[in-house]
Amino acid sequence: MDHFELQRRLKASGFYQGDIDGDMGAATMDAISAFLNNGRVDVPQSWSKARRVLAAKQLVCRNDGIEVGKVDGLNGPQTEFAFEVYAHRRGTGPSPVIPARNVDPPAAEPAGAKPVWPRQADVEAFYGAVGANQVRLALPFPMKLAWDPSKSVNAITLHQKVHDSAKRCFERIADAYDPAARKTTGIELFGGSLNVRKMRGGDRWSMHSWGIAIDFDPARNGLHSNRSNARLAQPDCEAFWRIWEDEGWVSLGRARDFDWMHVQASRL
Ligand SMILES: [Zn+2]
Numbered sequence: 338m339d340h341f342e343l344q345r346r347l348k349a350s351g352f353y354q355g356d357i358d359g360d361m362g363a364a365t366m367d368a369i370s371a372f373l374n375n376g377r378v379d380v381p382q383s384w385s386k387a388r389r390v391l392a393a394k395q396l397v398c399r400n401d402g403i404e405v406g407k408v409d410g411l412n413g414p415q416t417e418f419a420f421e422v423y424a425h426r427r428g429t430g431p432s433p434v435i436p437a438r439n440v441d442p443p444a445a446e447p448a449g450a451k452p453v454w455p456r457q458a459d460v461e462a463f464y465g466a467v468g469a470n471q472v473r474l475a476l477p478f479p480m481k482l483a484w485d486p487s488k489s490v491n492a493i494t495l496h497q498k499v500h501d502s503a504k505r506c507f508e509r510i511a512d513a514y515d516p517a518a519r520k521t522t523g524i525e526l527f528g529g530s531l532n533v534r535k536m537r538g539g540d541r542w543s544m545h546s547w548g549i550a551i552d553f554d555p556a557r558n559g560l561h562s563n564r565s566n567a568r569l570a571q572p573d574c575e576a577f578w579r580i581w582e583d584e585g586w587v588s589l590g591r592a593r594d595f596d597w598m599h600v601q602a603s604r605l
Pocket of ligand 1: 507544550551552598599600
């Protein structure tokens, strides 16, 4: 999260009235102090300016329900992960780099009719307003919350139009991967589905805003992941992706070689 984004958030929540210029000047620092105070973050006098700024960014994540750990102004792995989740939700991750050999042969057509999902530009027309028409999907196998694996996830929230398709996928995944395999591959780690984020300044909505995208094991399949280092790019995950692709879902990893955690019910 950059300084501009922090200022935008401070402004949106009424703590800051100045320009969005990325300058951590006196007005911004005053806003940060008020914001941290409002969030009941204890700020010792000894904290540097940089530490206060980072703490405010952590608090933005925490307020958004992203597991960021202690709001302490220190940049550890949990904080970096939270910022990655934040950027991902906003759809402001790195621009996809499209390598020459990025297109896999199309999956064989299943016997039944394969759903055809809208292109990203047409998702609103197809799915309706962001955050609307959501239903719960009971999972055929228990998942774990990626950022707190002590918490089980037995149902997830998705758009009603993708519910049946996702249900078929999860059932096939349960057949193809036993508990040990789901653990090894990270398929059991749920990284989020519905997540409505109001964008500003012409930013677009994340596909998660419609509940038509699901993330798996974000820690090992981050925005900067690629075929060589993403866990879900390894051969033992091939069947997992085929299952989704049989239902017309798109893996950003397999299609564009980034954001390997993510699968969506819309075409690129
Ligand atoms: Zn995602």
